[in-house]
Amino acid sequence: GAGVSQSPSNKVTEKGKDVELRCDPISGHTALYWYRQSLGQGLEFLIYFQGNSAPDKSGLPSDRFSAERTGGSVSTLTIQRTQQEDSAVYLCASSDRTGGRQTQYFGPGTRLLVL
Amino acid sequence: GQNIDQPTEMTATEGAIVQINCTYQTSGFNGLFWYQQHAGEAPTFLSYNVLDGLEEKGRFSSFLSRSKGYSYLLLKELQMKDSASYLCAVRSLQTGANNLFFGTGTRLTVIP
Numbered sequence: 587g588a589g590v591s592q593s594p595s596n597k598v599t600e601k602g603k604d605v606e607l608r609c610d611p612i613s614g615h616t617a618l619y620w621y622r623q624s625l626g627q628g629l630e631f632l633i634y635f636q637g638n639s640a641p642d643k644s645g646l647p648s649d650r651f652s653a654e655r656t657g658g659s660v661s662t663l664t665i666q667r668t669q670q671e672d673s674a675v676y677l678c679a680s681s682d683r684t685g686g687r688q689t690q691y692f693g694p695g696t697r698l699l700v701l
Numbered sequence: 702g703q704n705i706d707q708p709t710e711m712t713a714t715e716g717a718i719v720q721i722n723c724t725y726q727t728s729g730f731n732g733l734f735w736y737q738q739h740a741g742e743a744p745t746f747l748s749y750n751v752l753d754g755l756e757e758k759g760r761f762s763s764f765l766s767r768s769k770g771y772s773y774l775l776l777k778e779l780q781m782k783d784s785a786s787y788l789c790a791v792r793s794l795q796t797g798a799n800n801l802f803f804g805t806g807t808r809l810t811v812i813p
Contacts, residue, residue: 590743619800620804621803626705627805628705628788628803628804628805628806629744629788629790629801630801631800631801631802631803634800642800645800677743677744687732687749687751689746689749690746690801691746692743692744692745693743694743695743696743
């Protein structure tokens with residue numbers, strides 16, 4: 587089926603505003619990941635959802651960041667009171683199983699610019 | 702914690718062979734991945750190693766030595782379309798479940 591989709595593809599916001607980024611994983615994939623990629627930096631893990639288990643939030647950089655996954659499918663990453671350092675590409679990935687040769691399939695990302 | 706080192710940039714000639722190295726330090730190693738990322742696009746999976754040795758897939762091969770904390774990605778018969786960033790990522794029992802720890806990537810430029 588279709589790959590991972592993300593929306594919006596680009597988002598420009600003012601410092602202090604809240605933003606919501608959406609991820610639609612590949613149908614049937616039980617695992618969903620959020621990463622952040624800043625200019626010239628590697629991918630930084632943010633949060634991981636697996637089925638109905640409690641999410642692994644260990645990578646969230648501050649309490650301004652939160653994410654939820656409704657019905658085991660679509661996920662929303664929310665950044666409250668955005669700061670300029672939040673400017674980055676936010677990538678979502680999904681995989682159909684965990685462990686072993688599980689391959690994460692990435693979406694095209696949301697490019698966030700905080701002015 | 703985790704640490705991954707890769708060269709920042711490399712340049713190679715079309716038709717040649719290039720080797721991109723990756724060294725890592727982690728506890729509870731549980732697999733190493735290589736991803737390709739073209740500018741402005743999402744990373745795409747290239748290879749996976751969890752045991753020592755060489756995994757070959759067409760023009761691309763990946764090698765792993767767990768005792769040395771070392772991997773390389775070998776690209777043969779380079780094509781212009783191979784110009785991209787190549788990301789080395791490690792999964793470990795310490796990072797929890799299945800999230801990957803990525804290096805900063807190696808930007809490869811293929812020249813005619």
